[in-house]
Amino acid sequence: DGGITQSPKYLFRKEGQNVTLSCEQNLNHDAMYWYRQDPGQGLRLIYYSQIVNDFQKGDIAEGYSVSREKKESFPLTVTSAQKNPTAFYLCASSQEGRGEQYFGPGTRLTVT
Amino acid sequence: ELKVEQNPLFLSMQEGKNYTIYCNYSTTSDRLYWYRQDPGKSLESLFVLLSNGAVKQEGRLMASLDTKARLSTLHITAAVHDLSATYFCAVGYNNDMRFGAGTRLTVKP
Numbered sequence: 303d304g305g306i307t308q309s310p311k312y313l314f315r316k317e318g319q320n321v322t323l324s325c326e327q328n329l330n331h332d333a334m335y336w337y338r339q340d341p342g343q344g345l346r347l348i349y350y351s352q353i354v355n356d357f358q359k360g361d362i363a364e365g366y367s368v369s370r371e372k373k374e375s376f377p378l379t380v381t382s383a384q385k386n387p388t389a390f391y392l393c394a395s396s397q398e399g400r401g402e403q404y405f406g407p408g409t410r411l412t413v414t
Numbered sequence: 415e416l417k418v419e420q421n422p423l424f425l426s427m428q429e430g431k432n433y434t435i436y437c438n439y440s441t442t443s444d445r446l447y448w449y450r451q452d453p454g455k456s457l458e459s460l461f462v463l464l465s466n467g468a469v470k471q472e473g474r475l476m477a478s479l480d481t482k483a484r485l486s487t488l489h490i491t492a493a494v495h496d497l498s499a500t501y502f503c504a505v506g507y508n509n510d511m512r513f514g515a516g517t518r519l520t521v522k523p
Contacts, residue, residue, distance in 0.1 A: 342518075343515075344502070344513060344514070344515040344516045345457075345513045352509065392456060392457065396511075398509070399508070399509030399510055400443075400445050400507060400509060401445075401506065401511075402459060402462050403447075403504070404459070405449075405456045405457040405458075406456060407456050408455070408456045
């Protein structure tokens with residue numbers, strides 16, 4: 303089955319620790335995205351990548367980093383520089399930049 | 415910069431009633447998407463509208479696109495409780511896509 307997976311579903315970390323969220327897709331999509339969603343709010347774009355080995359900052363990239371070494375993988379690292387990292391993180395992919403985005407199930411990160 | 419505005423942001427409806435959610439956007443585009451999000455869950459694709467005048471229907475939901483007015487609507491017919499969710503529109507432009515803020519719909523008996 304084609305799809306997009308994120309792991310883990312829930313993640314708990316102490317303040318000051320970096321944490322990496324996994325996102326994998328087997329849809330053969332070129333573009334991949336990371337969004338942050340706070341309770342009761344909309345989506346905010348963190349980073350996106352249109353092709354392998356290339357990525358761009360979104361609206362709220364500070365305190366986050368990404369890599370795109372393989373077409374199917376786009377991991378997100380939440381660094382200790384991110385002041386308020388507790389949120390729901392969604393990964394998405396699309397065939398092209400303005401095409402329909404397919405979303406993974408999300409990772410809920412709690413930092414205490 | 416492309417801006418996408420949804421209204422209303424909150425909508426409380428009674429079962430059986432009809433209502434429309436509006437999605438306005440600031441730049442010419444012929445790609446408009448509607449998504450649904452249940453509480454605590456991810457986004458699920460509802461409709462893909464790719465041309466002026468496009469209309470798609472699924473059950474009690476119908477979406478339309480007017481590219482000249484830069485407007486899409488999501489019409490709910492005879493609402494039922496199962497439709498309670500947050501609905502997002504998203505607009506594709508150049509190599510980018512922008513989401514609206516979402517409309518939180520609550521359908522009450």
